[in-house]
Amino acid sequence: xxxxxxxxxxxxxxxxxxxxxxxxxxxxQIIVLDxxxxxxxxxTISKDLEDSRLEFIKGNIVSHETVESVFEKYSxxxxxxxAAESHVDRSIENPQLFLETNILGTQNLLDTARKFxxxxxDSTGYPVYQKGVKFLQVSTDEVYGSLxxxxxxxxxxxxxxxxxxxxxxxxxxxxxxxxxxxxxxxxNITRCSNNYGPYHFxxxxxxxxxxNILEGKKLPVYGDGSNVRDWLYVEDHCNxxxxxxxxxxxxxxxxxGGHNEMKNIDIVRLTISTVRRLLEENPEYKKALKTDIxxxxxxxxxxxxxxxxxxxxxxxxxxxxxxxxxxxxxxxFADGIVKTIRWYLENxxxxxxxxxxxxxxxxxxxxxxx
Ligand code: NAD
Ligand code: DAU
Numbered sequence: 001x002x003x004x005x006x007x008x009x010x011x012x013x014x015x016x017x018x019x020x021x022x023x024x025x026x027x028x029q030i031i032v033l034d035x036x037x038x039x040x041x042x043x044t045i046s047k048d049l050e051d052s053r054l055e056f057i058k059g060n061i062v063s064h065e066t067v068e069s070v071f072e073k074y075s076x077x078x079x080x081x082x083a084a085e086s087h088v089d090r091s092i093e094n095p096q097l098f099l100e101t102n103i104l105g106t107q108n109l110l111d112t113a114r115k116f117x118x119x120x121x122d123s124t125g126y127p128v129y130q131k132g133v134k135f136l137q138v139s140t141d142e143v144y145g146s147l148x149x150x151x152x153x154x155x156x157x158x159x160x161x162x163x164x165x166x167x168x169x170x171x172x173x174x175x176x177x178x179x180x181x182x183x184x185x186x187x188n189i190t191r192c193s194n195n196y197g198p199y200h201f202x203x204x205x206x207x208x209x210x211x212n213i214l215e216g217k218k219l220p221v222y223g224d225g226s227n228v229r230d231w232l233y234v235e236d237h238c239n240x241x242x243x244x245x246x247x248x249x250x251x252x253x254x255x256x257g258g259h260n261e262m263k264n265i266d267i268v269r270l271t272i273s274t275v276r277r278l279l280e281e282n283p284e285y286k287k288a289l290k291t292d293i294x295x296x297x298x299x300x301x302x303x304x305x306x307x308x309x310x311x312x313x314x315x316x317x318x319x320x321x322x323x324x325x326x327x328x329x330x331x332x333f334a335d336g337i338v339k340t341i342r343w344y345l346e347n348x349x350x351x352x353x354x355x356x357x358x359x360x361x362x363x364x365x366x367x368x369x370x
Contacts, residue, residue: 032055061083078134099168114185142311146314163309202355211351240256
C-alpha cells in the first residue's frame with residue numbers, strides 16, 4: 001500500500017484527484033490534509049470518506065506540529081500538494097495570506113518530508129532517502145507570466161509571475177527546485193492551465209457565470225473580454241498528476257494543458273447558450289433556477305472594470321508530458337462544458353452550501369466541533 005498525503009483535498013482539483021485515485025487504484029491510502037478555508041468543503045468528499053482507504057485531517061499546511069503529526073501517524077511516502085490560496089482577485093486584495101499559505105506552507109511540507117524521508121547521508125553529506133518517496137508540487141501556468149498573440153509556455157520558459165498569486169506560486173516552485181538541488185529531494189512540479197469541471201468554487205469564471213445565470217444576475221466580464229485562457233477538464237489534469245507521481249522523472253517539471261485556448265467572452269457566450277439549451281431540453285433542470293425572470297441571453301453580459309495587471313493570454317505546450325509519459329487529454333471542451341453545466345444544474349445543493357458559508361457543516365457533523 002502507498003500512503004499519499006493529499007493537501008487541499010477538499011478543494012476543487014484536490015477533491016477530484018481523491019475521487020480519481022480511489023476509482024483508479026486499489027493500493028493507495030490517501031490522507032487528506034485540508035484547513036477547510038472558504039474554498040474547502042468536506043461535503044465534497046464525505047461520500048468518499050466511507051471508503052477505508054481515505055482519511056481526513058483538518059489542519060493548516062503552515063503548522064509544523066500539524067504536518068509533523070501527520071507524518072508521524074501515517075507512513076507518508078508521497079505528497080501531492082494542492083493546498084493553496086488559488087484566486088487571483090483575492091490575491092490582489094490580500095497578498096499576505098497567499099505568501100503564507102503558498103510559500104511557507106510548501107516549505108513546511110518539504111521540510112517535514114525531508115526530515116521523515118532522509119534515512120542516512122552519503123559520503124559527500126547529501127541525504128539518502130527512503131525508496132519510492134516523492135513530493136509533487138501542483139503549480140500553475142501563471143508562473144510563466146503573460147503571452148502575446150502567439151507562442152506557448154514550455155518548461156524552459158523563464159518564470160515571470162505578475163500577480164501576488166502567481167508570484168507566490170513561482171516562489172514555491174523555486175523552493176521545491178532548490179530543495180531538489182540542495183538536499184537532492186525527489187520532487188516533481190506540474191504546471192497546468194485553467195481547469196474546469198465539478199466542484200469548482202463559484203468565484204471562478206465558469207461556475208460564477210453559471211451561478212449568476214441561474215440567479216438572473218448580470219455576468220461580469222473583465223475589460224473587453226478578449227483575454228485568453230487555455231481550458232482543461234479537471235479529470236484530465238488528475239490523470240496527468242497521477243502519471244507524473246508514478247512515472248515522472250525525478251526533478252522534472254511537466255506542463256499540462258490541452259491546446260484549448262478561448263477568449264473569456266466566448267466562454268461566457270457559450271455558457272449562456274448551453275445553460276439555455278439544457279434548461280429547454282430537460283424541464284427537471286428548471287428546479288435549479290433561483291429567479292422567475294427567465295431571460296437567458298447575451299444581454300446579461302456586463303463589461304466591468306478590468307482586473308489589475310490582468311494577464312493577457314496563457315497557452316501551454318504539453319509536448320513533454322505527452323512524449324515522456326504518453327499523456328493526452330480525453331475530454332473535448334465541447335463535451336466537458338456540457339458535462340460541467342449539467343453537473344451544476346443537478347448539484348445546486350453543493351453550490352448553496354459552499355456559498356452560504358456553511359462549508360464546515362459536514363466537518364461538524366462528522367467530527368463534532370470546528
Ligand atoms: P481551491 O481554492 O479550490 O482549493 C484549495 C484547497 O486548499 C481548499 O480545500 C482549501 O481549504 C485548502 N487550503 C487552503 N489553504 C490551506 C492551508 N493553509 N492549509 C491546508 N489547506 C488549505 O484550489 P484549486 O483550484 O483546487 O487549486 C488547487 C491547486 O492547483 C492550487 O495549488 C492551485 O494553485 C493549482 N492550480 C489550479 C488551477 C485551476 O485552474 N484551478 C490550475 C493550475 C494550478
Ligand atoms: O491558469 C491557471 C490558473 O487559472 C490557476 O492557477 C488559478 O488558481 C485559477 O484560479 C485560474 O486563474 P484565472 O485568473 O485564469 O481564473 P479566473 O476564473 O479567476 O478567471 C478566468 C478569466 O476570466 C480571467 O481572464 C479573468 C476573467 N474573469 C474572471 C472572473 C471571476 C472575468 O472576466 N470575470 C469574472 O467574474
